[in-house]
Amino acid sequence: MHDLTxxxxxxQLDKYVIGQADAKRAVAVAIRxxxxxxxxxxxxxxxxxxxxxxxxxxxxxxxxxxxxxLARLAxxxxxxxxxxxxxxxxxxxxxxESMIRDLLDQAIAMVRIEQAELVAGKAKASATDxxxxxxxxxxxxxxxxxxxxxxxxSPEQSQERKAHVRDKLxxxxxxxxxxxxxxxxxxxxxxxxxxxxxxxxIDQMDPQMSSMLERMIPxxxxxxxxxxxxxxxxxxxxxxxxxxxxxxxxxxxIDRTQDSGIVFLDEIDxxxxxxxxxxxxxxxxxxxxxRQGVQRDLLPIVEGTAxxxxxxxxxxxxxxxxxxxxxxxxxxSDLMPELQGRFPIRVELSALNESxxxxxxxxxxxALTKQQQALLKVEGIExxxxxxxxxxxxxxAAKANATLENIGxxxxxxxxxxxxxxxxxxxxxxxxxxxxxxxxxxxFVNERVESIVADKDLSRFVL
Ligand SMILES: Nc1ncnc2c1ncn2[C@@H]1O[C@H](COP(=O)(O)OP(=O)(O)O)[C@@H](O)[C@H]1O
Ligand SMILES: [Mg+2]
Numbered sequence: 001m002h003d004l005t006x007x008x009x010x011x012q013l014d015k016y017v018i019g020q021a022d023a024k025r026a027v028a029v030a031i032r033x034x035x036x037x038x039x040x041x042x043x044x045x046x047x048x049x050x051x052x053x054x055x056x057x058x059x060x061x062x063x064x065x066x067x068x069x070l071a072r073l074a075x076x077x078x079x080x081x082x083x084x085x086x087x088x089x090x091x092x093x094x095x096x097e098s099m100i101r102d103l104l105d106q107a108i109a110m111v112r113i114e115q116a117e118l119v120a121g122k123a124k125a126s127a128t129d130x131x132x133x134x135x136x137x138x139x140x141x142x143x144x145x146x147x148x149x150x151x152x153x154s155p156e157q158s159q160e161r162k163a164h165v166r167d168k169l170x171x172x173x174x175x176x177x178x179x180x181x182x183x184x185x186x187x188x189x190x191x192x193x194x195x196x197x198x199x200x201x202i203d204q205m206d207p208q209m210s211s212m213l214e215r216m217i218p219x220x221x222x223x224x225x226x227x228x229x230x231x232x233x234x235x236x237x238x239x240x241x242x243x244x245x246x247x248x249x250x251x252x253x254i255d256r257t258q259d260s261g262i263v264f265l266d267e268i269d270x271x272x273x274x275x276x277x278x279x280x281x282x283x284x285x286x287x288x289x290x291r292q293g294v295q296r297d298l299l300p301i302v303e304g305t306a307x308x309x310x311x312x313x314x315x316x317x318x319x320x321x322x323x324x325x326x327x328x329x330x331x332x333s334d335l336m337p338e339l340q341g342r343f344p345i346r347v348e349l350s351a352l353n354e355s356x357x358x359x360x361x362x363x364x365x366x367a368l369t370k371q372q373q374a375l376l377k378v379e380g381i382e383x384x385x386x387x388x389x390x391x392x393x394x395x396x397a398a399k400a401n402a403t404l405e406n407i408g409x410x411x412x413x414x415x416x417x418x419x420x421x422x423x424x425x426x427x428x429x430x431x432x433x434x435x436x437x438x439x440x441x442x443x444f445v446n447e448r449v450e451s452i453v454a455d456k457d458l459s460r461f462v463l
Pocket of ligand 1: 019408
């Protein structure tokens with residue numbers, strides 16, 4: 001990703017997201033800019049700040065989809081958070097700093113996987129050695145020779161014999177022919193305070209507090225009987241754990257979070273206060289005051305601050321923020337001016353029409369029609385979409401959006417679901433009866449949704 005050009009990034013996004021060229025260009029440039037900054041040195045590298053983006057546009061037109069695809073493309077830590085989930089510091093709910101901690105957790109996971117890959121060969125070899133020990137206790141080269149009944153065996157001979165048996169066993173293990181056998185081994189359960197307390201309904205805990213708690217809770221050792229195959233997985237994990245340098249992982253993850261982390265702030269309009277930033281007239285506890293408070297908490301993070309995590313301090317100056325919102329009841333200008341200033345790039349995504357729907361139904365690799373085909377193929381049913389059928393689905397979706405609420409491309413999912421409802425249910429029997437081919441025409445589509453579309457109350461309910 002870091003060496004993809006803006007044009008290449010757009011091309012990648014084009015595979016999944018129809019239209020919305022401006023938004024794609026903006027995110028592509030933002031991503032490229034971070035790569036550019038990383039090539040700089042010294043003061044300049046510190047002085048160049050990311051150009052955060054606000055994508056606005058109606059619901060269901062691809063805002064989140066662009067971010068999701070970007071995340072897969074980006075070889076960078078990435079989190080997506082709903083702005084509306086946050087509450088002011090000190091109130092019940094998530095505080096804004098938690099997104100930086102989540103981002104770092106992502107980075108840690110990424111770096112750990114990379115590092116684990118580097119030591120994979122070593123870990124696997126050690127795991128196999130330990131499996132040999134488990135299957136042939138007393139055979140390790142360091143063990144004293146077992147007393148043998150059949151006469152005298154010199155220590156050298158004994159060593160040789162053991163080495164030979166071990167080699168044989170290793171071969172068999174590597175070939176997987178002993179996978180079904182059972183062995184007994186020790187497993188350790190490390191306590192994880194965050195998990196334990198999440199179960200108790202405590203979503204967030206001071207990072208120092210949780211690592212302190214984890215040290216207080218004793219590790220649990222269990223002896224378990226497992227298959228060789230399972231034992232191998234457990235041992236590889238244990239050996240990998242030993243080979244990994246946690247300090248190095250944390251340090252690298254912090255660097256990566258600071259230099260290339262991306263935070264996707266979904267639905268930022270939900271924390272805007274419509275009618276200007278002077279909200280709060282209604283006094284304490286009002287939702288406006290709280291939204292204002294979240295914005296105020298958000299500002300330092302977007303401007304650049306230090307966030308304490310259990311792995312160390314993360315500076316947020318160069319983290320890229322991409323915010324989105326429908327902005328129909330509040331405008332971008334309803335955000336605090338300081339916050340607006342931190343999002344200099346504004347792109348608008350346009351509403352989708354019937355011809356966009358046709359493309360969305362057919363072009364992306366994961367298009368709904370392709371998904372439906374793949375699922376029914378599992379049942380042995382071949383689904384073929386005629387152009388007329390696709391057009392009909394697009395037409396019905398556009399109509400439902402016009403008469404009901406406009407939910408953009410999300411409408412396509414509900415329509416396709418309607419069209420296939422009966423078939424999805426009957427599929428196994430259809431296949432059994434040999435009705436294994438299905439052609440989706442406009443007649444087919446209309447038959448299944450016409451009555452629904454005609455009845456406004458009904459369509460509100462089912463479409
Ligand atoms: N421009 C588009 N191209 C392809 N699919 C789209 C597009 N816009 C929306 N979709 C589809 O509709 C769904 C909802 O879109 P999403 O991006 O989540 O909407 P929003 O703009 O409200 O964030 C996505 O999962 C995607 O499948
Ligand atoms: Mg969205």
